[in-house]
Amino acid sequence: MADNSPEYMHKLTTRRLHILFGATLVIALVIALQFFQLMVIEHTPTAGSSGPAQRVERGPILDRHGNILALQTRLDTVTAWAPGIRTPAQTARTLAEILDLDEELLLQRFQHEPGFLFVKRTITPTQSRQIRELQESGQLEGIHLQEDFGRSYPEGPLAAHVLGYVGIDNQGLDGIEYRFDSQLSAPSGSQQGDAFGNQIILTIDSRIQAFTDQLARDVREEREADAVLLLVMDAYTGEILAYTASPGYDPNQFAGFTSEQRRNLPISYLYEPGSVFKIFSMAAFLHLGVVDQNEFFDAGSAYERRSNGETLFRISDLGSYGRLRPADIIRLSSNVGAAYASDRVSNEQLYHMMRQFGFGEHTGIDLNGEQRGILRPPESWSARTKPTISIGQEVAVSAMQLLTAGTVFANDGVLLKPQIVRRIVSPEGKTLQSFEREPVRQVLSPGAANSMLEMMVGATRDSGTAWRARVDGIDIAAKTGTAQMLDPTTGGYSDTAFIPSTLAIFPAHAPRIIAYTALINPQGGEHLGGRIAAPIIRELAEFLVPYLGIPRADEQIYREAAGVRIEQQHLPDLTDTVPDFRGLARRTLMPLYENPDIEVVIRGSGWVARQTPAPGTPLSTDTRIILELE
Numbered sequence: 206m207a208d209n210s211p212e213y214m215h216k217l218t219t220r221r222l223h224i225l226f227g228a229t230l231v232i233a234l235v236i237a238l239q240f241f242q243l244m245v246i247e248h249t250p251t252a253g254s255s256g257p258a259q260r261v262e263r264g265p266i267l268d269r270h271g272n273i274l275a276l277q278t279r280l281d282t283v284t285a286w287a288p289g290i291r292t293p294a295q296t297a298r299t300l301a302e303i304l305d306l307d308e309e310l311l312l313q314r315f316q317h318e319p320g321f322l323f324v325k326r327t328i329t330p331t332q333s334r335q336i337r338e339l340q341e342s343g344q345l346e347g348i349h350l351q352e353d354f355g356r357s358y359p360e361g362p363l364a365a366h367v368l369g370y371v372g373i374d375n376q377g378l379d380g381i382e383y384r385f386d387s388q389l390s391a392p393s394g395s396q397q398g399d400a401f402g403n404q405i406i407l408t409i410d411s412r413i414q415a416f417t418d419q420l421a422r423d424v425r426e427e428r429e430a431d432a433v434l435l436l437v438m439d440a441y442t443g444e445i446l447a448y449t450a451s452p453g454y455d456p457n458q459f460a461g462f463t464s465e466q467r468r469n470l471p472i473s474y475l476y477e478p479g480s481v482f483k484i485f486s487m488a489a490f491l492h493l494g495v496v497d498q499n500e501f502f503d504a505g506s507a508y509e510r511r512s513n514g515e516t517l518f519r520i521s522d523l524g525s526y527g528r529l530r531p532a533d534i535i536r537l538s539s540n541v542g543a544a545y546a547s548d549r550v551s552n553e554q555l556y557h558m559m560r561q562f563g564f565g566e567h568t569g570i571d572l573n574g575e576q577r578g579i580l581r582p583p584e585s586w587s588a589r590t591k592p593t594i595s596i597g598q599e600v601a602v603s604a605m606q607l608l609t610a611g612t613v614f615a616n617d618g619v620l621l622k623p624q625i626v627r628r629i630v631s632p633e634g635k636t637l638q639s640f641e642r643e644p645v646r647q648v649l650s651p652g653a654a655n656s657m658l659e660m661m662v663g664a665t666r667d668s669g670t671a672w673r674a675r676v677d678g679i680d681i682a683a684k685t686g687t688a689q690m691l692d693p694t695t696g697g698y699s700d701t702a703f704i705p706s707t708l709a710i711f712p713a714h715a716p717r718i719i720a721y722t723a724l725i726n727p728q729g730g731e732h733l734g735g736r737i738a739a740p741i742i743r744e745l746a747e748f749l750v751p752y753l754g755i756p757r758a759d760e761q762i763y764r765e766a767a768g769v770r771i772e773q774q775h776l777p778d779l780t781d782t783v784p785d786f787r788g789l790a791r792r793t794l795m796p797l798y799e800n801p802d803i804e805v806v807i808r809g810s811g812w813v814a815r816q817t818p819a820p821g822t823p824l825s826t827d828t829r830i831i832l833e834l835e
Contacts, residue, residue: 262354264389264402266368266381268411269444269627271804271829275358275368275382275456281333282353283324289347290315296345303335304328324348326373327355356382362453364414366469367407367445367572367625370456379459379467381405381626384571388629388637401632408444408627408640413437416748421451421722424741429728434471434604435741437749440716442642443612443621445570472568472575474725475601479688479734480538480670481708482597484657485610487531487546489558492618492653495549501528508544510588518589520544520596535660536669538685538735544592552583552591559594561648562610563620564602569645570609570623578602597686608721611708614658614682615716618649628801634826636801658682662713671707673739676746678757680713683742685734690726702726705734709742717755720745754791779803785820786813786832794832804829 266275283304290296293315301308304325314322328336339345356371369380377386389402421433437447450470454462468474490496504526510517522541526533534542547555560566565580579601581590593599605623612621622643629638649657661682664671671683690702706723710716722741731737750757776796777784786794790812797805806829815833822828 261375261390261400261402263356263371263375264404264632266389266405266407268364268407268409268414269446270410270806271406272411273359274364274407274409274411275356278327278355278357279352280327280329280355281336281350282326283328283336284349284351285315285322285324286347286349287315287319287322291346296348299339299345300324300336300348303332327353356456358456360411360415361457362455363411363418364407364409364448365453365456366450366467366471367409367448368456369573370459379574380469380572381407383573385626385629403632403637404630405626406628406630408439408446408624409448410446412752413447413749414449417447417449417745418451418453420741420744421449424724424737425451428724428731428737430724430726432470432474432725433722433741434474434725435722435745436471436604436608436720437745438608438612438623438719440612440615440710440719442624443609444624444627446718448625469572469574470725471604472570472572473603475576475578475603476690476704476723476725477598477600477688478602478607479597479686479704479706480540481607481684481686481706481734482600482602483535483538483543483595484614484661484684484708485559485562485564486543486555486595487535487660488614488649488653488657489555489562490546490549491531491656492649493550493554493558496531496546498531498656501530502534502542502545503527504529504534504539504542504545506541508541508592520592532660532663535657535684536663536666538664538670540596543595547592547595550591552586555591555594556580556583558648559600561620561646562613563606563645564600564610568605568609568623570605571625575605576603578606597688604721604723607706607708608719611710611719611721613648614654614661615710615719616644616654617651618647618654620645620648639801658710658713658716661710670735671709671739671742673735674707674709674742674746676711676743676750679711679746679750679755680758681709681711681742681746682713682716683707683709683739685739687732687734703732705732705736705738707734707738707742709746711746712755717753718746718749754795779824781824783816783818783820783822783824783828783830786816786830787820789813791834797830802826806831808833 263277265273267273293312297308297312297315300306301311306325333350336345336348336350354375358368367380369382370378371382372378377383377389382389385405389405417435417437421435425433433451435447435449436445438445448471452466454467459467504522505528506525508520520540522539526537526539529537529539529542531546534546559580565578567575567577590599609623613619622645624640626640628636628640631637661684662680663669665675665681665683666672670685674681674683686706688704689698690704692699704723704725705727706721708721710719720742722738724738727737749755776793779800791807794807808831813832813834817831818828
């Protein structure tokens with residue numbers, strides 16, 4: 206029988222209170238120990254050390270001319286010790302207003318998260334000042350500011366898909382920030398106090414990047430496209446000069462964008478390339494010697510394959526072209542002619558050559574998330590696969606793969622690896638690693654590569670599909686494409702969704718630039734690559750020709766006709782003093798960019814009118830030479 210006497214109940218109640226008090230004390234001690242570890246131990250030098258715990262300041266990311274694209278910032282992080290907040294409601298209201306946070310949610314955290322908590326990381330200097338002023342007046346008890354590292358991207362969305370972004374722990378999460386995280390955050394020098402990461406010098410030219418960003422944005426808005434891709438590469442080195450995917454995002458507020466909005470389309474979005482692919486299949490036929498430049502192919506009617514009196518499949522053109530040479534097949538973009546030419550090779554030969562161009566494998570660019578594309582092995586091909594691959598169907602590629610494959614035509618048949626980083630430089634200015642021109646393999650004979658360039662120049666003539674890419678005084682080698690997108694509801698090709706594109710190399714006879722553009726699902730009726738993608742190349746070339754100092758043919762003719770003898774300019778040697786660069790043309794200055802020991806900024810176009818420092822100034826490793834051209 207239970208004892209319910211007052212004396213017994215008093216003892217029982219006292220015992221329960223002791224147990225509750227003991228449990229509460231234990232919990233409080235655990236919380237106090239955690240706070241002590243976070244706020245004291247982890248911020249106190251370890252035994253035997255003589256300075257503060259080491260922090261690594263992340264190195265900057267710069268463009269090829271030394272313009273800063275990403276840099277470390279030192280900003281305050283707001284923390285709280287919940288037991289020290291005497292007025293939770295007022296504190297939550299004040300901080301919510303300053304930090305743009307949800308007041309109710311913040312109050313719940315103060316009331317239900319015992320101990321130490323982060324309120325907001327890396328706040329702005331203005332927010333820090335407002336909080337400090339309140340603390341100095343005796344408000345915001347239990348709220349603390351501690352210096353933390355942040356990351357800033359001064360140019361906002363510029364080259365965002367290349368740069369990537371970092372998380373709250375100062376670790377790279379995407380792009381160069383992710384791929385070169387260990388180099389950017391590598392400790393250097395003393396193990397006491399703060400350490401500094403290495404610098405990453407990109408191949409990107411900020412001025413070209415800004416132009417392509419604006420051009421792609423304008424085209425996307427005009428054509429109401431889902432996206433516009435525009436890539437620019439140095440034809441000889443494989444260096445990426447501009448890398449645009451519109452719409453982009455701002456890495457300063459990356460969390461405000463969805464993963465799909467941040468997706469790196471030039472290396473991850475796969476699609477059938479369409480007719481631009483004909484330059485690779487036809488070049489393969491020329492290289493293998495199965496097609497002669499002077500022979501004719503019948504493109505007067507459709508290409509058909511029949512069995513037992515029934516048509517297995519049919520490939521047609523927009524019109525009837527009659528008998529065409531290989532150059533005409535490229536100029537007019539004849540599906541029928543390319544399909545008939547494909548009959549000259551085996552499945553294995555075509556597959557091998559397309560793999561040689563790099564399709565179905567990674568390009569090796571130093572960015573995360575690259576897709577290898579789809580190029581199925583010959584044993585899985587159907588009767589129609591070979592001719593349809595030859596015209597850019599039944600194969601899936603990325604924009605970067607197409608751009609990179611173009612290096613074969615610009616380099617006498619040699620495929621180059623695309624480069625996005627030029628150098629890794631220590632905090633002290635020492636070059637730790639240089640990324641040089643990297644040939645991958647010989648894909649075509651020089652003769653076949655140069656023949657294809659000539660055919661692509663023909664495509665920009667009056668009757669060619671790429672004539673809208675033409676620029677006065679510059680031989681543009683180009684090939685257009687118009688790919689049908691897949692309809693997810695039917696599994697077949699869509700009649701309304703297309704990807705128009707153009708690949709271009711110029712000047713054709715001394716290649717400096719390879720450019721590729723594609724519009725994903727433009728609206729408004731126009732969808733042909735020759736009509737809406739080729740003009741993008743023309744606008745790009747009209748900007749790049751004067752900017753890079755590429756001479757036009759008519760300029761050369763004018764000078765010769767005037768009887769003016771142009772002396773060959775030579776770049777002065779770099780000794781212990783700054784040379785006199787005045788009067789030199791931009792193209793003469795280009796080798797300066799290859800010198801890892803100096804920093805050069807070239808502004809404008811034409812010839813050097815002013816320079817800083819002046820000629821004769823002592824030259825050191827940290828000298829920055831600025832050349833202004835007019």
